[in-house]
Amino acid sequence: MIALVVLATLTLGVLAAIFVPPYWRRYRRHHLMQQPFPHAWRQILKQRMPYFRALPADLQLQLKKLIQVFVAEKHFVGCAGLEVTDEMRVTIAAQACLLMLNKPAHFYPKLRQILIYPGAFVVPATQQDAAGVVQQNQQVRLGESWQSGQLVLSWLDTLQSAAVTDDGHNLVIHEFAHQLDQLKGAATGVPLLATVGAYQRWTDVFSAELQQLQQQLARGEATFIDPYAATNPAEFFAVLSEVFFEQPKQLAVRHPQLYQLLKQYYALDPLSW
Template identity: 75%
Template sequence: MPLLLLTLLTLVVLAAVFLPPAWRRHRREKIQQQPFPAAWRHILKQRMPYFRALPADLQLQLKKLIQVFVAEKQFVGCAGLTVTDEMKVTIAAQACLLLLNKPAHYYPKLQQILIYPAAFVVPAQQSDAAGVVSESAQLRLGESWQTGQIVLSWVDTLHSAAICNDGHNLVIHEFAHQLDQLKGQATGAPLLRSTEAYQEWSQVLSREFEQLQRQLAQGLPTLFDAYAATNPAEFFAVISEVFFEQPDLFAAQHPALYQQLRSFYALDPLSWVHTHPASHH
């Protein structure tokens, strides 16, 4: 595809994503003008130690993002689960970390968040070398669908929120996929601002992805979970978890990759981890 056409297509998609109609902007402004509920503040303090590590301006921004997210998304309890404000706010707070410092778009394709009490079973098909297809069941903690749904295990969502420096966060992982899926199928390259940004992203992430695969093949220790080597889409989701949860190790061991995510997310978690070290542990 010619570069000019690619750039034009990117601009059209960006405009569709980042420029909501005037009525929606007005409604969101009204929601954000309302006081942040005291009960929700208590949930953040109790369930999300990461929130305390954020600088004050980002805390305020995050609260406004949470208000709109909770108002606009449908939360559905599965397998008999009753959805509570605690679930909505805990999920929204982690999901909205990925939206800080950017034109607010609130995951425009996402309509529903389906919440299971714990890990859930999904049917899967596998084919062997002879092409024989067998049906099986897989246990999942979360999924992100292009059709406008995210599925989460509540137990694992809580665990992810509570331990904010182990490099694993289910909600960040699935919502990184959702960002990747804004343009269609998840490929490991979310919407970027320019053709040059895509070229740089592709070079750095491809190099790092291949390096991870080589390290795993040689049995070497890696900062990123082995699941990241599955494909570029999973690589992007896993490194997003580590970017927010272990920025110090990430920046030290993978500086070029860290810079790509810092530019994409318009955030530098390294700066607030060291400003508020006690809050992050």
């Protein structure tokens, strides 16, 4: 009898571990989304997010709900003496949540902390030259996306990216595109897709377009896509995500297959905004 009670208790404990946390998380998110969007946050969106004003009304409402959950769940950490404010939280969250519109909200499940520096920051780097000699140096960065649950941003560049919406550059979109790429593990330029056929189509188109970009740069030709995208497939996806949201018309005209794949993946059509 005691053994049955113990077994039953253990079984309930396992079931609780499996089902209760996700249920509680869904309940809490639903509750947060039902709360009125703070007036002060609306002012931040109006002041800092031209993107927000361009969105259709239904997407504006959806974005505000996503922002409320994102701000509640992610830990924002100021670095180099920076004091984190609601302006920082909301401005970053609004841009990050653009990438979640019209899809089941996952809120970047691997991401725990967002580290914010006042401006560009320096990180140690290791480089190996042609002779195989390894050198230690430092590199200046504006942002980084890590698989270990952290993302790093320059606040100055975050503000500048949010203010200018048509230059094809957005630091937050770039780094959070890496987060999407890293949902499955290491960033490879191929995010999680719905079907085997979708993976094949994505790989075929993106590989061909990346190779074309690299060949154009090797010939010294000017390119519409930022040369940094040619670094590797992961950067190609992140840069194209910036362009998709910021220069959709040019991307659709110059690289229609890329635009269609990103339109399907993000479940959005910025050309209609």
